[in-house]
Amino acid sequence: MAKLARLHLDETELDEFTKQLGDVLEHAKDIESLDLEGVLPTAHPFGLVNVVRSDTVTASLQRDAVLRSAPDAENGRFAVPRIVGEAP
Amino acid sequence: MKTARDIAKNVNNGSSATLELEETLVRIKEQNDELNVFLYVDEQGARAAAQRVDEIVARGENAGPLAGVPIALKDNLCTVDVPTTCASKILDGWRPPYSATVVEKILAAGAVPLDPSRVPGGSSGGSAAAVASQMTTLSLGSDTGGSIRQPAALCGIVGVKPTYGLVSRYGLVAFASSLDQIGPFASNVTDAATLLEAVAGHDSRDSTSLVEPSPSLVAHVEDGVKGRRVALVRELVDGADEDVVESVMKAVETLRAAGATIFELSIPELRLGLSAYYLIAPAEASSNLARFDGVRYGLRVDADDVAAMNEATRTAGFGKEVKRRIMLGTYALSAGYYDAYYGQALKVRTMTIEAFKRAYQQADLLIGATTPSVAFAFGSKTNDPMAMYLSDVFTIPTNLSGDAAISVPFGTGEADLPVGVQLLGPGRSEASLFSAARVLERADGRE
Numbered sequence: 001m002a003k004l005a006r007l008h009l010d011e012t013e014l015d016e017f018t019k020q021l022g023d024v025l026e027h028a029k030d031i032e033s034l035d036l037e038g039v040l041p042t043a044h045p046f047g048l049v050n051v052v053r054s055d056t057v058t059a060s061l062q063r064d065a066v067l068r069s070a071p072d073a074e075n076g077r078f079a080v081p082r083i084v085g086e087a088p
Numbered sequence: 089m090k091t092a093r094d095i096a097k098n099v100n101n102g103s104s105a106t107l108e109l110e111e112t113l114v115r116i117k118e119q120n121d122e123l124n125v126f127l128y129v130d131e132q133g134a135r136a137a138a139q140r141v142d143e144i145v146a147r148g149e150n151a152g153p154l155a156g157v158p159i160a161l162k163d164n165l166c167t168v169d170v171p172t173t174c175a176s177k178i179l180d181g182w183r184p185p186y187s188a189t190v191v192e193k194i195l196a197a198g199a200v201p202l203d204p205s206r207v208p209g210g211s212s213g214g215s216a217a218a219v220a221s222q223m224t225t226l227s228l229g230s231d232t233g234g235s236i237r238q239p240a241a242l243c244g245i246v247g248v249k250p251t252y253g254l255v256s257r258y259g260l261v262a263f264a265s266s267l268d269q270i271g272p273f274a275s276n277v278t279d280a281a282t283l284l285e286a287v288a289g290h291d292s293r294d295s296t297s298l299v300e301p302s303p304s305l306v307a308h309v310e311d312g313v314k315g316r317r318v319a320l321v322r323e324l325v326d327g328a329d330e331d332v333v334e335s336v337m338k339a340v341e342t343l344r345a346a347g348a349t350i351f352e353l354s355i356p357e358l359r360l361g362l363s364a365y366y367l368i369a370p371a372e373a374s375s376n377l378a379r380f381d382g383v384r385y386g387l388r389v390d391a392d393d394v395a396a397m398n399e400a401t402r403t404a405g406f407g408k409e410v411k412r413r414i415m416l417g418t419y420a421l422s423a424g425y426y427d428a429y430y431g432q433a434l435k436v437r438t439m440t441i442e443a444f445k446r447a448y449q450q451a452d453l454l455i456g457a458t459t460p461s462v463a464f465a466f467g468s469k470t471n472d473p474m475a476m477y478l479s480d481v482f483t484i485p486t487n488l489s490g491d492a493a494i495s496v497p498f499g500t501g502e503a504d505l506p507v508g509v510q511l512l513g514p515g516r517s518e519a520s521l522f523s524a525a526r527v528l529e530r531a532d533g534r535e
Contacts, residue, residue: 001102001415001418001419001423002415004418004422005374005402005414005415005418006378006381006395006398006399006402007399007402007403007406007411007414007415008403009399009411009415009489010398013408013411017411017415019296020412020473020474021412021415021416021419021474023474024366024416024473024474025429026365027131027363027366027396027474028363028366028429028433030359030360030361030363031363031364031367031432031436032429033427033511034360034432034436035437036432036435037526039435039438039439040435040438041431041434042434042435042437042438042439042441043266043434044266044296044490045252045266045437045441045488045489045490045491045515046253046298046499046515048253048295048296051295051296053292053413061185061186062185063525065185066185066290068183068185069181069182069183069184069185069385069386070383070384070385071382071383071385071387071388072387072388078383078384080383080394080397081390081391081392081393081396081397082392082393082394082426083393083394087398
């Protein structure tokens with residue numbers, strides 16, 4: 001799970017979290033065991049769907065302003081370490 | 089302490105917003121070392137805002153309903169070029185390239201925004217403490233599972249979780265998008281209504297923003313509760329400490345004496361809210377917080393390749409509780425567990441909504457406690473997250489249903505600490521909540 005979430009947890013944290021998350025999942029047994037066949041899931045409380053606006057051109061954020069607070073930028077883009085290829 | 093209403097009235101009549109701000113800055117300087125509420129105070133920006141207000145009034149114009157009123161902002165609300173970090177290392181040094189809609193709106197209403205915040209109650213505790221300590225007159229926070237109402241109750245002030253979509257979330261750093269809502273803190277009901285009225289309204293930059301015109305709130309604060317049907321909900325007091333229950337019962341009698349029809353109601357589905365919430369909120373948070381990967385904002389911890397950099401950055405940048413919730417959310421959404429946990433929680437959410445709908449056919453408003461107990465000692469629950477999560481049991485259902493609720497201080501409990509009474513209503517019932525809360529406020533000796 002930690003790998004999926006891009007987190008590194010040390011042994012102590014793994015033990016601690018395993019117990020604590022177990023407690024939460026134990027509490028969740030009250031809903032896990034319910035028979036909810038036929039009940040529809042809710043993702044938005046008022047059932048909002050497909051919000052569209054008119055297709056008009058409006059000003060967007062300035063690229064430089066967005067890149068200013070990035071950890072690293074180059075040629076008007078966010079810069080990151082190597083993604084593919086062989087290790088040096 | 090002057091109310092926001094007094095300040096705005098005086099400033100619109102020619103008293104100086106700049107002077108009001110300087111007094112506020114002095115109070116912050118005197119108290120912040122001890123209370124540690126403000127992470128950052130944008131003195132320059134605030135002075136410019138106050139000066140603009142003074143200039144508007146000098147031209148003979150009205151500077152707005154919040155003219156010259158200093159307002160603290162929770163540190164998850166973006167203000168252009170002002171550090172916004174969610175009090176987390178992960179956003180260290182980030183200065184947003186834009187302002188949240190609510191920041192633009194309070195500026196347009198003449199307010200003077202200041203940037204905080206931290207923990208007496210979670211998670212808008214800094215915003216609550218700013219008002220409770222009288223450093224600022226008003227503040228804005230965000231409420232995902234009770235993060236406005238809970239600290240308001242513990243600090244003895246008014247806190248509102250508005251209807252989902254009433255206030256634009258554009259420029260709010262997202263935690264759990266289907267639950268998050270921005271709302272006001274104030275020392276009194278009228279000021280809370282004034283601030284909510286100023287920030288409510290449709291915003292095309294937030295696709296979940298309600299399209300209906302924003303309601304008139306301040307005009308209804310003194311409407312009273314005559315003829316209103318108010319239900320005391322068993323599940324919203326069961327398990328609360330005796331001192332808290334006693335305040336709720338007194339509040340019920342106060343509303344009855346003011347002409348409301350009172351009856352008791354049981355909504356058993358509300359008991360399931362906690363479990364549903366602690367699956368849905370972490371699931372959404374794990375997804376929302378995926379964006380903090382060391383690429384676009386704040387912190388980066390260097391490593392040889394991009395995946396190692398993502399992991400090193402997130403490991404160093406997120407605090408323990410955040411990691412715990414990301415782990416829980418990742419688990420709840422993972423293949424094999426999705427249906428049993430997240431899917432099931434979404435269905436329970438439907439049940440909660442239906443249960444509230446049935447309740448609101450019988451009652452106009454519901455009443456209960458905001459928190460099961462008065463304020464607990466700092467650090468006393470951080471090693472047992474489940475115990476900490478249980479303190480949200482009365483506030484969570486309203487976030488799941490998207491409806492509105494308010495916490496208003498009423499009486500005191502153990503060690504003379506404040507008790508918060510919670511009033512709940514259907515979507516867009518804020519005017520009615522404010523008028524009922526005002527009845528309680530007056531009866532509690534705050535004219």
